[in-house]
Amino acid sequence: MGSVVSVLRRHPAVVLALVVLAAVLALMVAGQGVVAQWLGTGFVVLVVLRTSVDMVRDVLRGHYGLDILAVVAMVATVAVGEHVAALIVVVMLTGGEALEEYAATRARAELTSLLARAPQVAHLVLGGSERQDGEPSVRDVPVEEVERGDLLLVRPGEVAPVDGELVGEEGTFDESSLTGESLPVTRGPGERVLSGAVNGHRAVTVRAVAVAADSQYQQILRLVESAEDAKAPTVRVADRFAVPFTVVSLLIAGVAWWASGDPVRFAEVLVLATPCPLLIAAPVAFLGGTSSAARSGIVVKGGATLEALARARSVAFDKTGTLSVGRPTLARVDAAPGFEADEVLRLAASAEQFSSHVLADGIMRAARDRGLRLGEGSGGQEHATHGVAATVEGRQVVVGKLAFVRETDPTAYPSGLGPGQTSVSVAVGGRFAGNLVLVDPLRPNAAATVGVLRGLGMQEVALLTGDQLATARSLGQEAGVDRIEAALLPEDKVRIVGQMAHRPVIMVGDGVNDAPVLAAADVGIAMGARGSTAASEAADVVITRDDIGKVVQAVDIGRHTYRVALRAIWLGVALSLGLMVVAALGYIPAVAGALTQELVDLAAILYALLALRPGTRHPEVLESAATDHPVAVGT
Template identity: 75%
Template sequence: MGTVAPVLRRHPLVGLTLGVLLFVLALAVAGADLPARWLATGYVTAVVLRTSVGMVRDLVRGHYGLDVLAVVAMVSTLLVGEHLASLIIVLMLSGGEALEEYAAARARAELTDLLERAPQVAHRVVGTGTGTGTGTGVEDVAVDQVEPGDVLLVRPAEVVPVDGQLLAEEASFDESSLTGESLPVSHVRGDHVLSGSLNGSAAVAVRATARAADSQYQRILRLVAAADDAKAPTVRVADRFAVPFTAVALIIGGLAWSLSGDPTRFAEVMVLATPCPLLIAAPVAFLGGTSRAARSGIVVKGGATLEALARARSVAFDKTGTLSQGRPELARVEVVEGHDPDEVLRLAASAEQFSSHVLADGVMRAAHARGLSLSEGSEAQERATDGVTAVVDGRSVVVGKLRLVRETDPTAYPCPVRSGETSVAVAVDGRLVGHLVLVDPLRPNAAATVRVLRELGMQEVALLTGDNVATAWSLADEAGIGSVHAELLPEDKVRLVAGMSHRPVVMVGDGVNDAPVLAAADVGIAMGARGSTAASEAADVVITRDDIGKVVQAVDIGRQTYRVALTAIWIGVWLSLGLMVVAAFGHIPAVAGALTQELVDLAAILYALLALRPGREHPELLEPAPVPARADRYDRDVLESS
């Protein structure tokens, strides 16, 4: 009940109406019928005028809402002398708004859980030698003041405040809020540690690699905040019913009045036509669906996205880091005669330090694994999807697709690759020196994801990638995708998605180069666990766990939520229509009708909350369980051991 008081404070009309109703009842019991009638009439008239102002503004803007029925019900009950019924209608309308907000707050609880865990303070190591993790002391600073390169102390059971590099020999972190992995994850010195991870049982030192605003956890928080602020398509869904529902209610009320000759019959029908079920059911359902998605590691930016997911008929995937695992491994180095493979790899990795592409990460990891020392480089430029250029040790280095290298060396030739391999061309001082051949295998559950999406009614599944045709078709065949478009630029992906015939279209991607197409698609889904900030911010849905199977779950949640919202609305509509017909024959007095309508509201709300229920399970989408991490013990004197 902790959320009830704040909701009521934001809706003082509920308490005021309840007070007026009790006072009117007290006057009636005391025999003061006339003062009771005048008080009720004056109060309800004031509410009618207040409601009518908003209603007229909406009508002027061309928006026909359900306030018309509420105003007609209040006015008609006053005109026939049913002042108690009119007060109950006011209480029902104001209470319905408060009840909607209370139900929404309960449904939103899962969505806002991350916000409550956000670290506000970081423990920064100060003194000499902080670059290696040693220092003379620790100072507490606001998380926003942390800069890349700062060494931070993360105490036991604390949340890592910013993305960083582990300085301790080894450590264990709970990353469940980010990846969904319930078991502790072990890391060793030099590993990347995500902000939002929960430290284990010993303090560790971490060197910050990003500011708070650019860190993984803060990105998720911004997405959650955006989803929290986004409005569900309540008005759109409810207004589809507004005109016909109002027309039917007025017809039933008019016929009851005309055939009986008693205007009270019209008022009794209007009481049961009060549109609370329509106004409440949709937002509660959509917020419930958004909450359930957040609990599953899926941040949905508003109810309109859930509706689009429910109606989606096509899906397109990026390849690298989306359908593939996104951790490419170097298979071999093919060099032009006379060049040293290790030197070609070293120069390429030095240039790739300036690239955000996942292939660049694979190249750098391979260089580090061979013990090669990378140079800092300068004058670097990255061309989205094509590659990167840089000056390394005074030499001009180009790393990327063959078409980029051919701009400096038109004689550059392609590298023969096997099934599933990708080649990266390398040019030094304007001449091709070799190719780096990498392998990025399909995710274990990618094929099952594609198959289940087809079973859910996706009529078109496509692969859109900037990679070469042979690699794209090889991976697509493994995944069961028959439509492949390769060697694409970002603008090509946007054009192809816009041209897909079965709509709405869902696009799934993860890189910076995917941001335009994610924004252009009807529903953009970003693999945000390791993807880029640009992709996450451009997308409508962000999957915060590194699991392609979550795409199926997002579609499932959208469809179940939309189905629940519509069913809840229809429950309210049919119950109201049935009761209106009974009232038309004079069997439901106005006061009893007003109280009965509260039960209709309750039925619609309770059904709408079914959107919080877990959906269908798809065991075939589960990735193989990781090997359990062991519980590590650390030296407590962290600053000196790191």
């Protein structure tokens, strides 16, 4: 109810039109017909003038929409004294716009309740004081007021508000808000904690090394905002009918006037040409579609997104956490001659203590699971997107991509990889020591999802990932995608999606690193159950269950809704045209025409409500019942 009131507050024209209509009807009942006509006519003229300004601006931009038909209908009905019919057109015009916004507002409200995770407040540690519970005394301040060097308390389950360095004991952090990965990472004293990372089960203290505006989280959000601003506007489905319907209506009315010689006949036809079915049927259908999607764990941000889903002809997927399960584990160690597998793993894990990469935790966890003691390292340095180098027990250890390790030993060679596997190369003391092979398997229903999407008309299915080509190729081939692009940065994904030929393009991903391309795509779908707030805010659709098969359901709901909207519009147009022909022959007076037109509106609206029904069910893409339940966001 609150969202309805909020929308009406932003659209006072709807309330004003209803008040004027009620006042006109009351005056007519009271026998004050002249006053009622002056009031109604004056109000409609004001609306016509305001709408005409917007219409001219749209026409100058090359956009011809419903405003043309609405202005013609209002002018024609006022010209023949049918001020009540004109007021009804005003109510439908303003009400249709408000209803569309209500659908978008409702979807965003549901999304906000699930994903409101962006850090807004920081706990500033006050010097020299401690509470009785052992926790330092703090003062809450807006995150924008944090300065470099400030000590901040991050409580269990909270999001790090700015980039900082860990002070005191080590802590465990979920960096899914930055990488889209669900594996937690352990940070020691002096190590970097990025904004957007979620603290584990123990309160920690960090020293701010950047203000909010310069932190990792905000930098990516700015890239999302710029990509969002570059998005082309979507034309409403009803707008495509406006000009032809207007032309046909004027033609029928003109022929009726010419054939009968009576100008009233012209008005009688145009009373039945009011664009109410166009104005209201599509918003009602799209509202039904967003409601149907929400019940299925799919949050859709507005009717334009449903229309784009219905017309989509390409889809691109991120790999880790989207097509794959997103939980890399060690499969084997391929040690080079002269090295023992456990020693290679132990030294690599020791060096990975200095890395923030998602694979580092899997390597360290594997070493601990084997009972290996990690060595103390020094001089650790992470080379972004390449790997890490550190001195461990007096030996230089280099861990990372094969090309990075080859800079130390050109004889380093790759390991054979199976589906879903990736490798991390290791050099010890200047010599190639072997490869650690990790596996992140394909989701059980990923291949079925790709197959069904192709059957639904997707002309291109792509895999876009920052991972190495060999891993991407094996997993992409297993999933059945057409195009595989690997070793990509976020800006590379934005560029590739922008260049895809078959449009509209759907992009599916998770994590802040996917947020820019989700915003730039025609339809961005975020896997919100384990993904990041930034990705979900940037996306047009958020899937709140950890199930890639929901992508198929989102497309199907979009197509079902779009079909219902089109049929509702065609129903209204067909009935209106038929009645216009009857009116052209002189059988429907203006007042009766206005009342009859409302029955046409009702028929179109009732048909549009069919969008509330679920679309086609595709059992082949559904995961088991155990994985089809809602997952708590941010876990």
